[in-house]
Amino acid sequence: MGAYLGKGTIELNNAPSILSYASAVGPKEGQGPLANYFDYIGEESTLGESDSWEKAEVILQKSAFRAALEKGKLAETDISFIFAGDLLNQCTCSSYGIRDFDIPFIGLFGACSTMAEGLGLASVFVESGVAQNAAAMTSSHFCSAERQFRLPLNYGGQRTPTSQWTATAAGCAVVAPRKDPPYIKAVTFGKVTDMGVKDVNNMGGAMAGAAWETIGAHLANTKQSIYDFDMILTGDLGMVGSGLLIDLFKRDRIDIANIHADCGMMLFKNKEQDTHAGASGCGCSASVLCSVILKRITEGKLKNVLFVATGALMSPTMIQQGESIPAVAHAVHIGG
């Protein structure tokens, strides 16, 4: 049974398994370095049948979910609960995506931390026996996110060097009682952390403090050090945020540079694909986790990964009112 270790950390003594996982991405992501790991790559940003960016994102979630069911040889009725959320106002793509399925829905908002938040909750539910199988899912779409959070694409605005490219991607993982690896060993839910950043084109800067806070809490509460992990995988800090995170740990006299990786720096060939500081969006960490990372853990190539999805809880309304951007990060220890 799970145990509370204090300050946000839960140890999962029965360590439930990730029974199945899948990812669905857009064409730009399909031209990136992880192309071979994705289950579904759309030919166009509209993902074929949709007549809006939002509806395209709904298709991404449905595709990832259906692929996860298929890969796990699962029926819709095998899923007790689905934990999902996304970046769009009113978590549109999750509720419209899940509308077609007959599955109890627990809606989340954690911005780009959603994959870790959902995976953590699904794991607690399975560990404690209140769910048989539980799915965690999230998505993002470059075009729907840009017009909601920044400027309409048609405006053709210049992107700053610190800006990240919202991934057109979705990921879904199904957690089940302990059987085969990958196992979920522990979870730390993070606190809201505000670095005072007000620049909507510097999400990495806004989120680095939350990642530092949550990783630190996880290590302290579980009495582990960074050397207990093969990889500390942050959500989507990108180049700017990753640099800041490494610097924050340096102040603690801890050098994480060799153990740290960031989903935002893995999804694209950043220079070639002109994605500036890297990738971002809920779908970034979700699709990187639910492809190459979980595959490598399954194959035994990675033994212990601390997956730390980071979310900038950025509200354009509050930014217009002069407020800074709070952030949150949740950590999930996934092991072989």
Place this chain on the structure above:
Amino acid sequence: MGAYLGKGTIELNNAPSILSYASAVGPKEGQGPLANYFDYIGEESTLGESDSWEKAEVILQKSAFRAALEKGKLAETDISFIFAGDLLNQCTCSSYGIRDFDIPFIGLFGACSTMAEGLGLASVFVESGVAQNAAAMTSSHFCSAERQFRLPLNYGGQRTPTSQWTATAAGCAVVAPRKDPPYIKAVTFGKVTDMGVKDVNNMGGAMAGAAWETIGAHLANTKQSIYDFDMILTGDLGMVGSGLLIDLFKRDRIDIANIHADCGMMLFKNKEQDTHAGASGCGCSASVLCSVILKRITEGKLKNVLFVATGALMSPTMIQQGESIPAVAHAVHIGG
């Protein structure tokens, strides 16, 4: 330990307690029939110190949370996790409200179903021992919701007869291991249900089907009938949605009219206060539950309440694209 009964329902065999609860409301709610039950009533819609409606709503959440801590003789450090969300884009008021506290934050989006969603999750966490105390909280504000979901107030738009008045209110409940009543006995997380309603001024109509679906699932899964409850308390269906819910049950040959109550019809003197079909918003069911209802259960005047908060997952973007409004309802069985 909790047990999964199937189709979204979790039985909490140790039935955790609601250790403390509190509500904070605006001036209009303070002139309504429940005025004596609220812990904090603001004199103005700006709630004193704020310079925007959104910041006023942040104050509501903070006030409800602080009052719940105080009433429960709890320190901030006694709360393991806080489950919170609200109606505003990017769940603004929850993340900005909780930013000042040093507590792990699990962000939710369930629109007006958020109070039941959070209370259900907090109960599962406490029941299964992965949290010591967990808080559930949500809020809404008439002025911030109107300008986000419908029209700016300054426009002075005419309100239709089916429209509901978003409550300026917040509620917070702290769940703790079993001690004194009220107890949380069971939870049903609902599915996304879409009645095909496209009218943004008829939230009750959009949500009635979700309430019917979740109440039906809860009764079937727990092998209970409506007569096992003193009160089936829906979130905020208002007059239109409540009538539809009663009609839907009539088709099943079940007469719930005498057992059914609706938070949306309890908050205001609807005719006198010109609130048309009743109250709505996350803060409506949260403040009604966290005042008169939990007080009556504590006093033994109500023995078994099925609290069914209903959420219209309404996205203005999707409505503009011709889509209908999906809805969700979550049920929590609270008993003495």
